[in-house]
Amino acid sequence: MKKNNLIISILIFFGIIFSVSVFAKNNIAEVPAGSENTTAQAVLMAKQKDKAVQEVDRRIAFLNEAIEKIQITKKINTDQKNALIIQVQNEITFLQQLKEKIKADTDKTTLLEDRKLVVQRYKVFGLLQSEIAIIAYADKILNIADLMDPQTTNTEAKNKIADAKSKAQKAISDILVLTFDGFPQNKSVLKASKDLLTSARQELNEARVIIKQGTTQP
Amino acid sequence: MGYGDVNKYMENQTSVNGQFGSFQNKKWPWIVGAVAVVGILIYFVIDGGGSLVNNWSSITEFQNTNLNQTNQTNSNNSSTENKDIDNLLNQLDLEESRVNQSLNDTPIDIMTDD
Numbered sequence: 001m002k003k004n005n006l007i008i009s010i011l012i013f014f015g016i017i018f019s020v021s022v023f024a025k026n027n028i029a030e031v032p033a034g035s036e037n038t039t040a041q042a043v044l045m046a047k048q049k050d051k052a053v054q055e056v057d058r059r060i061a062f063l064n065e066a067i068e069k070i071q072i073t074k075k076i077n078t079d080q081k082n083a084l085i086i087q088v089q090n091e092i093t094f095l096q097q098l099k100e101k102i103k104a105d106t107d108k109t110t111l112l113e114d115r116k117l118v119v120q121r122y123k124v125f126g127l128l129q130s131e132i133a134i135i136a137y138a139d140k141i142l143n144i145a146d147l148m149d150p151q152t153t154n155t156e157a158k159n160k161i162a163d164a165k166s167k168a169q170k171a172i173s174d175i176l177v178l179t180f181d182g183f184p185q186n187k188s189v190l191k192a193s194k195d196l197l198t199s200a201r202q203e204l205n206e207a208r209v210i211i212k213q214g215t216t217q218p
Numbered sequence: 219m220g221y222g223d224v225n226k227y228m229e230n231q232t233s234v235n236g237q238f239g240s241f242q243n244k245k246w247p248w249i250v251g252a253v254a255v256v257g258i259l260i261y262f263v264i265d266g267g268g269s270l271v272n273n274w275s276s277i278t279e280f281q282n283t284n285l286n287q288t289n290q291t292n293s294n295n296s297s298t299e300n301k302d303i304d305n306l307l308n309q310l311d312l313e314e315s316r317v318n319q320s321l322n323d324t325p326i327d328i329m330t331d332d
Contacts (some may be wrong), residue, residue, distance in 0.1 A: 118328060
């Protein structure tokens with residue numbers, strides 16, 4: 001009797017194991033073929049969108065701050081200021097529209113094209129970013145030169161201040177003629193303008209030393 | 219004009235001088251002057267040096283204070299201006315680093331996920 005019970009228990013056990021395995025197999029078979037690929041593609045697209053949006057947001061944030069910087073600039077004329085602001089605002093609008101399009105993309109190919117557009121469009125941002133940084137730097141140098149000039153009658157100091165001014169003005173005029181299509185080849189002009197400003201700054205520091213020596217002498 | 223007329227004219231002139239009198243012959247201006255001088259002296263004695271002197275000192279003091287304040291203000295302004303220029307020159311460090319940053323900027327690599 002006991003032996004029979006043991007055999008029945010073993011049969012029931014194996015029966016349950018078999019049923020569970022058949023049920024599980026059936027469930028797996030119900031998942032359509034290619035679904036794994038679709039899920040993986042969706043995850044990849046989400047990742048690609050995130051990166052693209054992150055880059056676009058980075059550019060928009062800089063350009064928004066840039067408008068304020070341009071507005072407080074004193075040493076470029078109103079026409080130059082307005083032209084720069086319009087360029088920046090146009091780029092912000094373009095990037096905002098592109099961002100919304102990327103977020104709404106459902107097709108892999110369309111998303112790829114939009115991502116390529118983000119990369120290609122870097123030339124506009126790259127140039128604007130450097131132009132605005134150089135103009136802000138030159139503007140400060142020119143303002144400081146204007147403050148220092150009336151403080152001295154020393155010829156050497158005055159010459160250094162005048163040199164600094166002309167270098168800063170040249171840096172501004174050199175970069176304002178650059179075009180987006182010329183980027184990044186025109187980076188050499190941007191670097192040359194930056195070197196001019198470094199030199200102008202050095203002249204102001206030297207003039208400052210001369211002025212201080214003049215005021216401390218009895 | 220006859221000799222009698224000349225006499226009458228001279229009498230009239232004498233009476234005019236007599237009516238208004240010459241300044242040297244009158245005593246009242248001297249009395250008024252003396253009273254004024256005595257009055258001023260009494261004023262100075264009573265006032266112990268006089269508020270006039272005090273006022274003058276005050277005016278001088280005010281002028282000196284004002285002058286000192288002006289000099290001080292000018293000196294402060296000049297000192298502030300110098301500090302401002304030094305600060306502005308130091309701020310150029312930041313501007314230069316911003317330019318370097320912009321020249322070395324690299325976009326986020328958004329194509330490597332493919």
